[in-house]
Amino acid sequence: MQRRTLLRLGLAAGATLALTGCGFRLRGLDGAEIALEEMALAGPDSELARLVAEHLERSGTRVHADAPRVLNLGPPRLYERNLGVMDAGNQELELTLDAPFSVQRREDGAYLLDQQRLEVSERISVSDDDLLAQDDLREAVTERLRREAVRQLMDRLRALDAT
Numbered sequence: 001m002q003r004r005t006l007l008r009l010g011l012a013a014g015a016t017l018a019l020t021g022c023g024f025r026l027r028g029l030d031g032a033e034i035a036l037e038e039m040a041l042a043g044p045d046s047e048l049a050r051l052v053a054e055h056l057e058r059s060g061t062r063v064h065a066d067a068p069r070v071l072n073l074g075p076p077r078l079y080e081r082n083l084g085v086m087d088a089g090n091q092e093l094e095l096t097l098d099a100p101f102s103v104q105r106r107e108d109g110a111y112l113l114d115q116q117r118l119e120v121s122e123r124i125s126v127s128d129d130d131l132l133a134q135d136d137l138r139e140a141v142t143e144r145l146r147r148e149a150v151r152q153l154m155d156r157l158r159a160l161d162a163t
Contacts, residue, residue, distance in 0.1 A: 036069065036160060038062045040106070043073035048099055051150045059154070068107065069160075074100035076149070078142060083123065095138065096121040097145040101153065103160060112160055118149040 039061050041053050052073065053063050076099035083092040097120050103113040122141050126134045 036061045036157060038064065038067035038069070039157075040065050040067040040070040041073065042070050044075050046073075046076055048076045048097075048146050048149060049073050051146055052153060055150050055154060068105065069112065070104045070106055071157075072102045072104060076146075078145075090125060092123060092125050094121055094123050095141050095145060097142070097149055099149055103157070113156065116156065118152055120145050120148045120152065 036056075037060075039056055041049060041056075041063055043049055052071070056063050076097055079096045079098065081094045081096070083094055084090075097118070099118045101113070101116050101118060102111055104111050122145060124137055124141055126137060
């Protein structure tokens with residue numbers, strides 16, 4: 001029995017070394033760097049827009065109004081859907097954050113990313129017993145949804161590096 005375990009560990013270690021040696025990297029682990037030097041941000045003021053601007057600045061992209069590319073953020077909408085059949089007691093809800101966006105080149109108005117959507121959702125269980133905790137839970141989930149939407153947006157903006 002010990003021999004099999006030792007053999008499995010040896011094979012796992014060998015596979016790990018082989019992947020490391022061939023230059024294998026997991027996507028997204030290189031850091032938050034985006035090769036875009038400048039970006040303008042247009043759209044309504046929202047918490048999502050603030051987080052996007054903050055993340056762009058932190059990743060080395062200058063955010064200013066005269067940048068050659070414009071990130072158009074639409075108004076984010078938060079939807080709540082009851083997944084259960086009962087209206088009282090313990091309920092399972094799905095919160096979904098939906099935000100439209102596009103990226104446009106300023107010089108000729110061409111869209112580099114046209115009519116894209118960020119859509120993230122999370123399921124939560126709430127109880128009518130503690131209404132104050134429900135509000136706190138909803139706020140925490142909404143913040144997580146915003147952060148996940150920003151992460152997805154940054155992944156899509158990295159694709160613009162090649163253009």
